[in-house]
Amino acid sequence: xxxxxxxxxxxxxxxxxxxxxxxxxxxxxxxxxxxxxxxxxxxxxxxxxxxxxxxxxxxxxxxxxxxxxxxxxxxxxxxxxxxxxxxxxxxxxxxxxxxxxxx
Amino acid sequence: xxxxxxxxxxxxxxxxxxxxxxxxxxxxxxxxxxxxxxxxxxxxxxxxxxxxxxxxxxxxxxxxxxxxxxxxxxxxxxxxxxxxxxxxxxxxxxxxxxxxxxxxxxxxxxxxxxxxxxxxxxxxxxxxxxxxxxxxxxxxxxxxxxxxxxxxxxxxxxxxxxxxxxxxxxxxxxxxxxxxxxxxxxxxxxxxxxxxxxxxxxxxxxxxxxxxxxxxxxxxxxxxxxxxxxxxxxxxxxxxxxxxxxxxxxxxxxxxxxxxxxxxxxxxxxxxxxxxxxxxxxxxxxxxxxxxxxxxxxxxxxxxxxxxxxxxxxxxxxxxxxxxxxxxxxxxxxxxxxxxxxxxxxxxxxxxxxxxxxxxxxxxxxxxxxxxxxxxxxxxxxxxxxxxxxxxxxxxxxxxxxxxxxxxxxxxxxxxxxxxxxxxxxxxxxxxxxxxxxxxxxxxxxxxxxxxxxxxxxxxxxxxxxxxxxxxxxxxxxxxxxxxxxxxxxxxxxxxxxxxxxxxxxxxxxxxxxxxxxxxxxxxxxxxxxxxxxxxxxxxxxxxxxxxxxxxxxxxxxxxxxxxxxxxxxxxxxxxxxxxxxxxxxxxxxxxxxxxxxxxxxxxxxxxxxxxxxxxxxxxxxxxxxxxxxxxxxxxx
Numbered sequence: 001x002x003x004x005x006x007x008x009x010x011x012x013x014x015x016x017x018x019x020x021x022x023x024x025x026x027x028x029x030x031x032x033x034x035x036x037x038x039x040x041x042x043x044x045x046x047x048x049x050x051x052x053x054x055x056x057x058x059x060x061x062x063x064x065x066x067x068x069x070x071x072x073x074x075x076x077x078x079x080x081x082x083x084x085x086x087x088x089x090x091x092x093x094x095x096x097x098x099x100x101x102x103x
Numbered sequence: 104x105x106x107x108x109x110x111x112x113x114x115x116x117x118x119x120x121x122x123x124x125x126x127x128x129x130x131x132x133x134x135x136x137x138x139x140x141x142x143x144x145x146x147x148x149x150x151x152x153x154x155x156x157x158x159x160x161x162x163x164x165x166x167x168x169x170x171x172x173x174x175x176x177x178x179x180x181x182x183x184x185x186x187x188x189x190x191x192x193x194x195x196x197x198x199x200x201x202x203x204x205x206x207x208x209x210x211x212x213x214x215x216x217x218x219x220x221x222x223x224x225x226x227x228x229x230x231x232x233x234x235x236x237x238x239x240x241x242x243x244x245x246x247x248x249x250x251x252x253x254x255x256x257x258x259x260x261x262x263x264x265x266x267x268x269x270x271x272x273x274x275x276x277x278x279x280x281x282x283x284x285x286x287x288x289x290x291x292x293x294x295x296x297x298x299x300x301x302x303x304x305x306x307x308x309x310x311x312x313x314x315x316x317x318x319x320x321x322x323x324x325x326x327x328x329x330x331x332x333x334x335x336x337x338x339x340x341x342x343x344x345x346x347x348x349x350x351x352x353x354x355x356x357x358x359x360x361x362x363x364x365x366x367x368x369x370x371x372x373x374x375x376x377x378x379x380x381x382x383x384x385x386x387x388x389x390x391x392x393x394x395x396x397x398x399x400x401x402x403x404x405x406x407x408x409x410x411x412x413x414x415x416x417x418x419x420x421x422x423x424x425x426x427x428x429x430x431x432x433x434x435x436x437x438x439x440x441x442x443x444x445x446x447x448x449x450x451x452x453x454x455x456x457x458x459x460x461x462x463x464x465x466x467x468x469x470x471x472x473x474x475x476x477x478x479x480x481x482x483x484x485x486x487x488x489x490x491x492x493x494x495x496x497x498x499x500x501x502x503x504x505x506x507x508x509x510x511x512x513x514x515x516x517x518x519x520x521x522x523x524x525x526x527x528x529x530x531x532x533x534x535x536x537x538x539x540x541x542x543x544x545x546x547x548x549x550x551x552x553x554x555x556x557x558x559x560x561x562x563x564x565x566x567x568x569x570x571x572x573x574x575x576x577x578x579x580x581x582x583x584x585x586x587x588x589x590x591x592x593x594x595x596x597x598x599x600x601x602x603x604x605x606x607x608x609x610x611x612x613x614x615x616x617x618x619x620x621x622x623x624x625x626x627x628x629x630x631x632x633x634x635x636x637x638x639x640x641x642x643x644x645x646x647x648x649x650x651x652x653x654x655x656x657x658x659x660x661x662x663x664x665x666x667x668x669x670x671x672x673x674x675x676x677x678x679x680x681x682x683x684x685x686x687x688x689x690x691x692x693x694x695x696x697x698x699x700x701x702x703x704x705x706x707x708x709x710x711x712x713x714x715x716x717x718x719x720x721x722x723x724x725x726x727x728x729x730x731x732x733x734x735x736x737x738x739x740x
Binding site for chain 1: 719
């Protein structure tokens with residue numbers, strides 16, 4: 001078993017999170033927005049595993065399972081909302097989904 | 104006999120309720136019938152009780168009829184209770200009998216007017232309240248009646264409310280008397296607080312027992328109640344409301360603003376006279392105020408164009424005479440003048456109404472003239488009323504009552520002689536101004552041709568009142584004439600023996616009789632020389648300033664015509680500042696302080712709302728920035 005230091009996967013997680021965040025802010029297509037959110041979730045999940053590894057504790061892996069579940073649920077709900085939205089505004093452009101505004 | 108007394112005020116009350124509920128659906132004939140019937144019941148019962156009283160006076164010369172307990176508190180209770188003694192008996196008789204005659208007159212006078220049943224509902228309610236006022240044995244119950252007549256006065260003055268001026272007059276009469284009533288209510292509360300009861304007889308006994316002669320508490324209580332009385336009786340300085348109250352129908356002026364309601368102030372003082380007798384200073388104030396009232400009102404009456412305003416000012420002046428008598432402690436003289444005044448002033452007002460009926464509601468005396476032959480019934484009625492008002496000797500009722508007041512003024516110590524002189528001068532003025540009206544209206548050439556004719560319901564009240572106005576004075580005659588003292592001996596158990604002695608110098612008595620004759624002569628002289636017509640003043644009332652003539656005399660007359668500028672003074676002193684305050688408070692400056700907090704919140708809300716643009720990416724970025732800021736703060740701080 002390779003003796004892996006915890007810094008490298010933690011850095012990977014931070015990079016993934018940053019990528020996800022950038023994707024969330026810059027992409028207009030709502031599919032990609034959801035993808036970005038998934039990337040961020042997975043980055044956080046990875047960070048939990050790294051933390052579990054660093055302190056030799058199984059709770060990090062338990063949290064990973066939880067987050068997977070959460071991500072699955074969130075994705076399902078998000079996609080449903082996306083479909084409903086698309087039926088209404090006939091586009092997947094997030095910026096045009098501002099019809100709740102007063103003016 | 105006593106146990107049916109509650110019907111007397113209850114009958115008009117029921118009548119007014121019935122008329123108020125169903126009057127609009129009834130025919131005028133039926134409304135008039137119901138309205139009059141209720142007063143007939145009251146009048147018949149009053150007369151029956153009076154006759155019974157004369158035949159068989161009750162023990163101690165009074166009756167107390169308890170109906171039920173009204174307010175029950177520890178250490179305080181108030182009862183709905185009627186108290187009948189000679190004073191309230193006379194008041195009750197006058198109110199119900201004269202009220203009946205005026206109701207009969209009204210059924211014809213108001214024929215064809217809109218709101219016929221409404222008129223009778225108000226009038227019945229008035230009679231009920233007035234009877235409650237005079238019969239009450241408790242100041243609180245009296246106050247209920249007091250306010251009841253005030254409300255009815257307001258409603259009836261503003262009876263033709265489609266004209267804005269009438270509404271203004273109604274509000275004025277209501278507000279002015281209400282100001283006085285506040286003082287009266289404070290007085291009642293003061294008495295109840297100090298003496299533990301406002302039931303009149305126990306309260307007076309307690310006051311006489313506890314309070315020293317001229318004590319400060321007695322003075323405060325008496326003065327506060329007096330203010331209420333002055334307001335209701337339109338005495339100086341509250342006299343301004345009564346002339347404007349003439350905006351109401353003429354029978355209303357006859358009943359409310361001449362015969363009954365405006366004398367309530369006098370009744371209040373007489374009812375509580377042991378309290379007033381404790382404080383001579385208050386009595387002096389009453390007398391001096393009465394002199395001011397008599398002189399200003401008489402002079403104002405001298406220059407009015409409107410017949411009803413002449414009569415209104417004469418009412419103010421005659422009630423001034425009653426208060427003058429009260430001021431020197433001549434209680435029975437005041438009551439006697441009340442009785443004769445109620446009769447002859449009701450007669451004068453009804454005559455004025457009868458004239459107006461035939462002259463297309465003309466009230467300007469300079470547009471009347473020569474009505475002596477055309478309206479002979481009214482001429483004689485008005486002449487008898489005027490003679491009584493002017494106090495022409497022997498032939499009129501007013502002479503005896505005014506003579507009684509003058510005699511008691513002469514005999515009273517202190518200011519007495521001066522008061523007598525002022526009252527005598529007032530008597531000359533009275534005769535002058537009323538005979539000015541008589542000459543202008545009934546003599547000379549015809550200016551407005553009368554139309555129509557009188558029905559029996561107009562003539563009968565006039566004739567009955569005219570007979571009463573010339574004969575009722577014989578109830579009480581001076582000693583040298585017939586030595587009749589039915590009236591004062593009737594009142595003696597309540598008010599004590601009048602102090603009139605036969606020590607009056609002959610020339611004093613003679614002066615009292617000559618003064619009215621002199622007034623009539625002056626009135627006639629100035630009529631013959633055309634002075635009255637020359638100084639008629641501009642058409643319409645008050646100071647419209649349209650007159651080109653700017654002479655000194657005209658200036659004085661204009662000042663007098665406007666009631667010595669009291670209206671102007673009160674307008675500047677009270678009404679204008681009040682309206683100014685209203686204008687400021689209209690926008691609620693206190694509320695603005697609290698509303699400014701709300702306005703700031705609204706502006707903040709507007710600023711924040713502009714950041715909510717509905718762009719998902721912007722929100723996400725903000726969220727990320729915020730989270731980072733929180734992390735940075737948590738890590739480095």
